[in-house]
Structure formats: structure tokens, C-alpha cells
Amino acid sequence: MVMLLTFIVSGCSPPASVNEPVVNETESPQEPVPFQTETNTNQVKIILACDRQQVHAGEKLPLFVKFIIRPGWEIQSLSAPPPMIATKIELELPDGFALESEWQEPQATLSASPDGHSVYAGTATFEGVVLIEEGRAAADVEIKADITFQACDEKKCLPPETVSMVLPVRVGE
Amino acid sequence: MHCRIACAITLVGGLIGQIQLHAENELKEPVRLRVGETVIDAGAQWGHASPCVEDLDGDGVPELIVGDFSGTFQIYKRASEENALEHEIAGKIQANGQDAAVRIYCCIGGQPRFLDLNGDGIRDFISNSYDPGTCFYFEGQGTQEFAAPVELVDKDGVPVRSTVVQDEEVQSFGSFYAPVDWDADADSDLLIGTFDGHLKLRLNEGTATEYVFADENIDVEADGQLLKVEAHCCPVAADWDGDGLWDILSGSDDGSVTWFRNIGTSTEPKFAVGEELVKPHTDSGTSGYEIAHLNGEEFVPGIRSQIDVVDYNNDGKLDLLLGDFCTAYEFRNNLSSDEQKQIEEVTKRIESSNKKIREAMEVLREEIYRDFPGDKRFTEGADQEWQKRYQQVKDSELFKNYYEKHEPEFVETLRPFLKRTQSSGDKLYNLPVSHGFVWFFARK
Numbered sequence: 001m002v003m004l005l006t007f008i009v010s011g012c013s014p015p016a017s018v019n020e021p022v023v024n025e026t027e028s029p030q031e032p033v034p035f036q037t038e039t040n041t042n043q044v045k046i047i048l049a050c051d052r053q054q055v056h057a058g059e060k061l062p063l064f065v066k067f068i069i070r071p072g073w074e075i076q077s078l079s080a081p082p083p084m085i086a087t088k089i090e091l092e093l094p095d096g097f098a099l100e101s102e103w104q105e106p107q108a109t110l111s112a113s114p115d116g117h118s119v120y121a122g123t124a125t126f127e128g129v130v131l132i133e134e135g136r137a138a139a140d141v142e143i144k145a146d147i148t149f150q151a152c153d154e155k156k157c158l159p160p161e162t163v164s165m166v167l168p169v170r171v172g173e
Numbered sequence: 174m175h176c177r178i179a180c181a182i183t184l185v186g187g188l189i190g191q192i193q194l195h196a197e198n199e200l201k202e203p204v205r206l207r208v209g210e211t212v213i214d215a216g217a218q219w220g221h222a223s224p225c226v227e228d229l230d231g232d233g234v235p236e237l238i239v240g241d242f243s244g245t246f247q248i249y250k251r252a253s254e255e256n257a258l259e260h261e262i263a264g265k266i267q268a269n270g271q272d273a274a275v276r277i278y279c280c281i282g283g284q285p286r287f288l289d290l291n292g293d294g295i296r297d298f299i300s301n302s303y304d305p306g307t308c309f310y311f312e313g314q315g316t317q318e319f320a321a322p323v324e325l326v327d328k329d330g331v332p333v334r335s336t337v338v339q340d341e342e343v344q345s346f347g348s349f350y351a352p353v354d355w356d357a358d359a360d361s362d363l364l365i366g367t368f369d370g371h372l373k374l375r376l377n378e379g380t381a382t383e384y385v386f387a388d389e390n391i392d393v394e395a396d397g398q399l400l401k402v403e404a405h406c407c408p409v410a411a412d413w414d415g416d417g418l419w420d421i422l423s424g425s426d427d428g429s430v431t432w433f434r435n436i437g438t439s440t441e442p443k444f445a446v447g448e449e450l451v452k453p454h455t456d457s458g459t460s461g462y463e464i465a466h467l468n469g470e471e472f473v474p475g476i477r478s479q480i481d482v483v484d485y486n487n488d489g490k491l492d493l494l495l496g497d498f499c500t501a502y503e504f505r506n507n508l509s510s511d512e513q514k515q516i517e518e519v520t521k522r523i524e525s526s527n528k529k530i531r532e533a534m535e536v537l538r539e540e541i542y543r544d545f546p547g548d549k550r551f552t553e554g555a556d557q558e559w560q561k562r563y564q565q566v567k568d569s570e571l572f573k574n575y576y577e578k579h580e581p582e583f584v585e586t587l588r589p590f591l592k593r594t595q596s597s598g599d600k601l602y603n604l605p606v607s608h609g610f611v612w613f614f615a616r617k
Binding site: 042045072081107109114115118122123150157 | 219242278279280304341342343346347368404460461462463500527530531534535538541542545550551555556559560563564567572576595596597598600601602603
């Protein structure tokens with residue numbers, strides 16, 4: 001489910017237009033274009049967001065993946081060793097876009113499971129920076145993310161899930 | 174493929190119980206089964222060893238088959254007919270030309286149970302699964318090969334599972350299945366041990382050659398109440414006290430094994446209150462994780478006991494085989510007394526720190542469940558309150574100290590003393606190594 005939402009990713013400066021709908025001027029003036037998408041699973045809500053909709057060649061675009069995890073549930077860290085199902089964020093970026101460095105992970109906590117492995121619970125926001133190369137031509141493009149995670153409580157784990165999310169971005173002139 | 178000894182009793186109980194059994198239920202000190210000088214250890218597969226005994230090749234000497242967290246089934250042949258403790262690795266059970274496997278990614282091992290479900294004279298086997306938690310049937314092909322697994326279904330085509338009508342797909346996850354001829358009508362009914370520790374029965378309304386499973390479960394009781402072990406009820410039917418009636422024995426999440434004596438009749442089983450044959454795990458005071466053995470301490474059976482009951486040493490008495498799981502630090506040999514003292518100190522501090530954090534988390538969960546009971550827990554309000562409270566705990570001094578100061582210090586202190594670690598990360602969790610041993614409890 002993709003929908004326009006108020007910008008709520010923590011640790012990110014909201015764009016100036018946070019209270020105004022962002023408008024796609026080239027396709028349909030009436031149709032708002034999200035710079036944030038959300039998907040819901042049973043135990044986890046995931047938000048993929050960037051801090052602005054329009055970028056220019058040579059700029060950096062902060063990108064955020066926020067997990068909102070329901071009470072009593074947790075997901076594994078990015079570095080969870082097998083047999084844990086590590087949380088994974090895989091980006092498919094347009095030509096001329098590149099993730100500048102590894103995702104910045106929030107502080108993990110101890111699992112409710114007695115083995116005490118590292119997990120995220122409550123809210124976990126991952127931050128990355130996408131670099132748009134010099135000379136990148138103007139266009140409407142999409143940042144795609146396949147996000148894999150597994151929700152567990154103190155006794156059991158749910159099946160691993162992969163959700164695909166798409167964030168439209170405009171490369172300006 | 175015929176089961177020569179007591180595994181037959183395990184499967185069909187009083188019907189073919191031919192061995193003179195003894196009523197005493199005392200067990201000798203357990204020993205771990207070995208391959209040469211090395212103990213069998215499913216640790217590389219995240220443990221959860223799940224033993225079963227079957228004469229796969231029909232040579233009269235039963236093989237040991239060990240399921241584990243990988244969902245596959247490792248075969249071990251005895252090194253000699255007389256020696257029940259030493260084995261040789263003999264590959265994995267094959268189904269449809271590849272390693273037989275069930276889907277497991279949490280909490281249990283694949284538990285094989287052998288039977289002739291379709292009465293064709295060829296032994297088949299069934300196994301549990303974590304997800305979807307249903308019972309998989311591997312039909313025997315007669316050459317130590319098995320057909321591709323199929324999910325057993327009831328007479329309406331619904332998978333046989335611990336929760337017949339499921340509100341959520343996870344409700345039957347992690348169930349355990351064992352054949353039994355409950356009503357002495359010469360076919361195989363199924364015991365279904367549930368993840369939360371209860372036991373159910375699924376009757377076979379068909380025949381010994383054409384199985385047809387009922388479309389409902391029957392709760393199994395003991396002493397007038399629902400039969401229950403702590404969790405992860407892994408049942409076996411076997412005539413433990415040799416009175417001609419099969420009893421139920423069950424492993425458990427806490428590592429214990431409980432015997433439920435059949436005080437009914439051959440056609441109407443009834444069970445007494447459970448008697449503990451193996452106590453819940455405790456080793457170095459742990460719950461089965463991060464065991465720290467120093468001064469030559471030996472392992473004891475771990476948690477998540479999955480069992481089989483057979484006369485494994487051919488002495489005419491049923492024995493207990495127990496597969497387990499634990500994680501333990503693997504220290505270097507020849508540690509000096511000073512080094513051992515350092516380890517003892519740091520492990521005590523780890524235990525104390527973990528305890529405080531766990532208690533804080535437990536309080537957090539209890540409070541949110543109290544403030545948002547029942548379905549209110551699934552509301553937006555509960556979500557928001559949980560995020561807020563969880564963040565407060567994460568921001569507390571207790572947590573900050575642990576993650577910024579104590580955990581790195583613990584890891585730095587322990588790592589030089591370790592021979593190997595489970596994984597290469599810099600968290601405490603990465604250090605202890607997982608194990609899945611197979612313990613042999615001989616009957617006295």
C-alpha cells in the first residue's frame with residue numbers, strides 16, 4: 001500500500017513543504033506525488049522516505065527506512081548471523097544514483113528471547129545517503145527498495161517477509 | 174526396512190510389544206552419542222537435535238537418524254552392533270533424489286518418526302515442520318529412498334495440524350507429530366504436540382492400508398486436566414513401564430522429559446499425572462544459552478528436548494534418546510587460574526547486566542499488555558504508546574551503559590580466551606557456540 005503521509009521519519013529534518021502536498025507538475029497537476037511511502041504487515045509498519053522530492057545532479061539525497069514495530073515484537077539487526085534472518089535493505093537505484101555508504105543503523109537492543117541476540121524493537125530508523133552524479137539528466141525516476149525482515153516475539157518467529165517499495169523522485173534541470 | 178527392536182513398540186505400542194520390560198523408571202547418567210571420539214553435534218545447524226531410531230537398510234541393526242534446525246535428517250550407523258554409543262556418518266535421508274527436508278527457521282528440529290502409514294509393507298516416515306507446522310509424509314520407496322514430502326490432510330483436504338480452524342497462519346507453527354494406535358484398530362493415529370506444550374490426538378478413521386484422518390482434534394488429558402508440558406510438547410508413545418499399555422513421554426522447551434502413564438485400557442487410553450524423568454535444563458545456572466564451562470565441567474542435557482524411546486542397547490529395556498540445544502562459550506585449553514578467575518568475574522557481570530535489562534524489558538511488556546489488554550494491543554494507540562515507552566527505556570542510563578560501555582568491555586575481555594566463536598560480530602551474542610547433542614539415557 002503506497003500512500004501520501006505526513007513526514008514522520010525521526011532524525012530527519014522535515015522539508016519546508018511538509019504541510020503542503022507535493023505536486024507532480026509534469027504528469028497531473030492535481031495528483032500529489034509522495035516522497036514517502038508506507039507499507040503495513042501484521043507486526044511491522046515500514047516507511048521509505050527521502051527529505052525532498054526534487055533533487056539535482058551532484059546533490060546528496062538522504063534516504064530513510066523506518067520500521068515501526070508493534071508491541072512485544074522485534075526484528076533482527078542488519079548484521080544478524082545465520083540462522084537469524086538479518087534485516088536487509090536492497091536498493092534499486094536509477095542510473096546515476098549511488099548509495100554513498102553503508103546504512104547507518106540505530107542502536108540495537110537485546111532480544112526478548114533468552115539468547116539475547118541483537119534486535120530492533122519499538123522504532124528503528126536506518127539512514128542512507130544517495131549521491132546523484134554530476135551531469136545526471138533531468139527526469140522523473142524511481143528509487144526502489146526490497147526490504148526483508150522477520151518479526152519475532154519472545155517465543156516464536158513469523159515467516160520472513162520481503163516487501164517492495166517505490167519512491168518517486170524528480171531530478172530537476 | 175523393518176524396525177527390529179523397540180522402535181516398533183514406540184510406534185504401535187501394546188499391539189506388538191514383545192519385549193519383557195521393567196517397570197522401574199530410573200535412568201543411568203546420560204552420555205552423548207559419538208562418531209569416533211567426537212560427540213554427535215548438530216551445532217553447525219543451530220542444534221535442536223531430534224533423534225529417531227529405524228533400521229533403514231534392513232540389516233537388523235538400527236540406524237540413528239537425527240533431525241535438526243536445518244530441517245534435514247542425518248543418518249548415523251552404529252560402528253558395531255554391540256556398541257550403542259559409537260557411530261559412523263552415513264549421509265542424509267533422501268527423498269525424491271535430494272536431501273529430505275522440512276521448513277524450519279525457529280525454535281525446533283525436524284523430528285522424524287517412522288511408520289508404515291499406507292500398510293504397503295514399506296516403512297515411511299513423517300516429520301513436523303516449523304512453518305507451516307503441519308505434518309509431512311515421506312512415503313517409503315523400498316530402497317532407503319523416500320518420495321517427495323506431501324502434507325498430510327484430513328478427510329476434507331485440510332492439512333492435519335494442531336489448530337484445525339486457524340485465525341492466523343502461525344497458530345500451528347512448531348507442532349510435533351508422532352504415530353500411535355490410539356484405539357487399537359491397527360492403523361496409525363497421530364499425536365500432535367503443540368508449541369505451547371499441549372497434546373492433541375488426530376484419529377485415523379481409515380484402515381491400516383488406507384489412512385483417512387478425522388477433521389478435528391481431540392484434546393489429550395492427564396489426571397483429568399489438559400496434558401501439558403512447559404512448551405514444545407514433543408511426544409512419543411512407548412510402553413515405558415512394561416504393563417502392556419503404551420504410555421506417552423514428552424520432551425519440552427525447558428529440556429525436561431515427562432512420562433504420562435497410561436492407566437486406561439488398550440482401546441481407551443487414559444493418562445496419569447506426569448512424572449518427570451529428566452529435569453529441566455540448568456547448566457552453570459543458565460537457561461541453556463551462554464553456558465560457561467571452566468575447571469573441566471561437562472555438558473549436561475540442554476533445552477528443547479526432542480526424544481525417542483527405544484531399547485537402544487539391546488538389553489531388553491526401553492531407553493531414552495534425547496536431542497537438545499544450547500549455546501556455550503568454547504574456551505581455550507589450559508587457561509591459567511588467573512584467566513579462569515577473570516572469566517568467572519566477567520560472566521557474572523554479564524549475567525547481572527543481562528538480568529537487569531531483561532527485567533526492564535519484561536516490565537515494559539507487562540505494562541503495555543496491562544494497559545492495552547486483549548485486542549486493544551493491536552490499536553494505533555497501543556503502537557504509539559509502545560514506541561514512546563520503548564524509546565524511554567532505550568534512552569535510559571541502564572541501556573546506554575550496557576551498549577556503549579559494558580557489552581564492548583565484556584566482548585573485549587572474553588574474546589582472547591575463546592578457541593572459536595559462533596560468528597564474527599562484535600556483540601556478546603556472537604561469542605557462544607551452538608550445540609545439538611544426542612544423549613543416551615540407559616535404563617537401570
